[in-house]
Amino acid sequence: MLDRKFHVRTFGCQMNAHDSERIAGLLETDGMQHTDVEAEADVVVLNTCCIRENADDKLYGSLGWLKPWKEAREGRQIVVAGCLAQKDREIVRQKAPHVDVVMGTHNVHRTTELLRTARDRGAVTEIFDEAVLDDHALFPSALPARRETSYNAWVTIQIGCDNTCAYCIVPSVRGKEISRSADEIVDEVRMLVLSGVTEVTLLGQNVNSYGRDLALAARKAGSTETKLRPQFASLLSRVADIEGIRRVRYTSPHPKDMTLDVLQTMGAKSTICEHLHYPLQSGSDRVLSLMHRGYTAQKYLDRLAEARSTIDDLAVSTDIIVGFPGESEDDFQQSMEIAAEAEFDSAYLFIFSPREGTTAAEMTDHFVEPSVAGERFDRMKVVLDRSAVRKHRARIGLLEEVVVEGRNKRDPDMFTGRTRQNKLVHFTAEDQLRVGTFGMVEITDAARFHLSGVLREVTHLPTHRVRLPVQAAI
Ligand code: 5AD
Ligand code: SF4
Numbered sequence: 001m002l003d004r005k006f007h008v009r010t011f012g013c014q015m016n017a018h019d020s021e022r023i024a025g026l027l028e029t030d031g032m033q034h035t036d037v038e039a040e041a042d043v044v045v046l047n048t049c050c051i052r053e054n055a056d057d058k059l060y061g062s063l064g065w066l067k068p069w070k071e072a073r074e075g076r077q078i079v080v081a082g083c084l085a086q087k088d089r090e091i092v093r094q095k096a097p098h099v100d101v102v103m104g105t106h107n108v109h110r111t112t113e114l115l116r117t118a119r120d121r122g123a124v125t126e127i128f129d130e131a132v133l134d135d136h137a138l139f140p141s142a143l144p145a146r147r148e149t150s151y152n153a154w155v156t157i158q159i160g161c162d163n164t165c166a167y168c169i170v171p172s173v174r175g176k177e178i179s180r181s182a183d184e185i186v187d188e189v190r191m192l193v194l195s196g197v198t199e200v201t202l203l204g205q206n207v208n209s210y211g212r213d214l215a216l217a218a219r220k221a222g223s224t225e226t227k228l229r230p231q232f233a234s235l236l237s238r239v240a241d242i243e244g245i246r247r248v249r250y251t252s253p254h255p256k257d258m259t260l261d262v263l264q265t266m267g268a269k270s271t272i273c274e275h276l277h278y279p280l281q282s283g284s285d286r287v288l289s290l291m292h293r294g295y296t297a298q299k300y301l302d303r304l305a306e307a308r309s310t311i312d313d314l315a316v317s318t319d320i321i322v323g324f325p326g327e328s329e330d331d332f333q334q335s336m337e338i339a340a341e342a343e344f345d346s347a348y349l350f351i352f353s354p355r356e357g358t359t360a361a362e363m364t365d366h367f368v369e370p371s372v373a374g375e376r377f378d379r380m381k382v383v384l385d386r387s388a389v390r391k392h393r394a395r396i397g398l399l400e401e402v403v404v405e406g407r408n409k410r411d412p413d414m415f416t417g418r419t420r421q422n423k424l425v426h427f428t429a430e431d432q433l434r435v436g437t438f439g440m441v442e443i444t445d446a447a448r449f450h451l452s453g454v455l456r457e458v459t460h461l462p463t464h465r466v467r468l469p470v471q472a473a474i
Helices: 014-029 054-071 083-088 090-095 108-121 170-174 182-194 212-220 232-240 260-268 285-290 297-310 329-342 370-393
Strands: 005-010 043-048 077-082 101-103 124-126 152-156 199-203 247-251 275-277 315-322 346-351 399-407 415-419 424-428 438-446 450-460
Touching: 005 014, 014 043, 014 077, 014 108, 014 152, 014 199, 043 054, 043 083, 054 077, 054 083, 054 090, 077 083, 077 108, 083 090, 083 170, 090 101, 090 124, 101 108, 108 124, 152 182, 182 199, 182 232, 199 232, 232 247, 232 260, 260 297, 285 329, 297 315, 297 329, 315 329, 315 370, 329 370, 346 370, 370 438, 399 424, 399 450, 415 438, 424 438
Parallel strands: 005 043, 043 077, 077 101, 101 124, 152 199, 199 247, 275 315, 315 346, 424 450
Antiparallel strands: 399 415, 399 438, 415 424, 438 450
16 A cells, blocks of 8 residues: 555544544554645545534535545545444445445444455445454554644543433444543553653543443452442543643543542642533423433532532533424523523534434424524524633633644734633744643633633643654554
8 A cells, every 4th residue: 555645534523533543543554644635645534423414414525526536546445434334334335336445433443454355356334333342443542543733632531322312323323331441541641641742631422431331340250349439530530640741631521420529630630621521411401301311400500510619710611402302492491591500611502413213313293493493503602602702701811821732724923722721722922832832821812712812931842753653552
């Protein structure tokens, strides 16, 4: 495969972005070169998402465009990977027969093999229904990576999800929850730190239940540990204590499983960032119950209050769905009230989208009219924007620690960075700054999605020299 170039396009969540890094790492290890320009590539990988409907449209739109791309040069190959491939299987090929490889979420480690098979024997579909246990490639983090940035990294701590949120396709495309051993996670973070990484984000669909399966397995194996205590707080604490780590983040917790010890660990460890992504989904108890979320709006608010009193200067973001089947105007009003009371710093707002195979998709008799859902979206957005602006304006005049992400895309004389609270800051600086530099920025202005400011002091220079493909211990 020498001299061949590849391009990976990612749709969807961080878990997918992380899988993309692994796919790219595998292709590089196999001798191919990465390119940002699709037109230059020999292999294009579309790493898909199926969580909401527009993801399908985006995929099939891209595949239409890639047909002439493929025909223009001999030997070009198209790979469709990720959640939509896992869900749609042969439908992908029926809709786009020019696709060479369709592979599922548990097949990432087989990317290069499948490309070869497709070249020698024609189009191939390979979708494992679940992760192959005892396989070194079970966790995407255990494969070589081609990371987009050198100072921060995602680390998978858990794959799959054991919950049954009525709207969510994830459990059926990502399988059951499997946790990675804490020692392995800590070792990986240590390796990353040695390569110059200063910030890690621990990834899982429901991080609060991290380790439950490990404890269960230990008990079956005869361990005297009888209580199935959640282990996330102790993992978080171990990662936070690793020498050289400056920022630790994680996503996503589940309000029904959030425990006080996690909040206390966040409050106690200076390396853990003051940011909590805390998905509300709805503020109506009736809808929350239809969603199978396992908490009430009051319980959500109580835990949130506890989080804010345990962690100084905490920023909170959330996910909210409007137009869930059966959501009445009254339910929606309750969502607006809870959202207003919660005072989020930022929010991802979604209109319910029926995903085949989920319980909510079968509630067709109760579907909310698209025009009503659209109008609720706009009304909710006003509430969310209002609190975001308020929270952001409250930062004006403060000195915030910022990590440089690069030059500002709109104004190359400015830089862009991120605060500990995960807010984007556009700022001016007298000197050149390398990506990964830490500095103190005085906040001078604020908007809905970002802060603005002036760099006052550089506090830490990046140590990474080269981009690192993390080689797995295979
Ligand atoms: N429709 C709309 N939003 C959804 N989400 C997940 N599934 C759906 C769906 N079917 C949202 C949830 C989740 C986020 C990642 O995506 O808010 O937290
Ligand atoms: Fe989906 Fe619920 Fe699992 Fe999150 S916790 S991945 S929303 S089923």
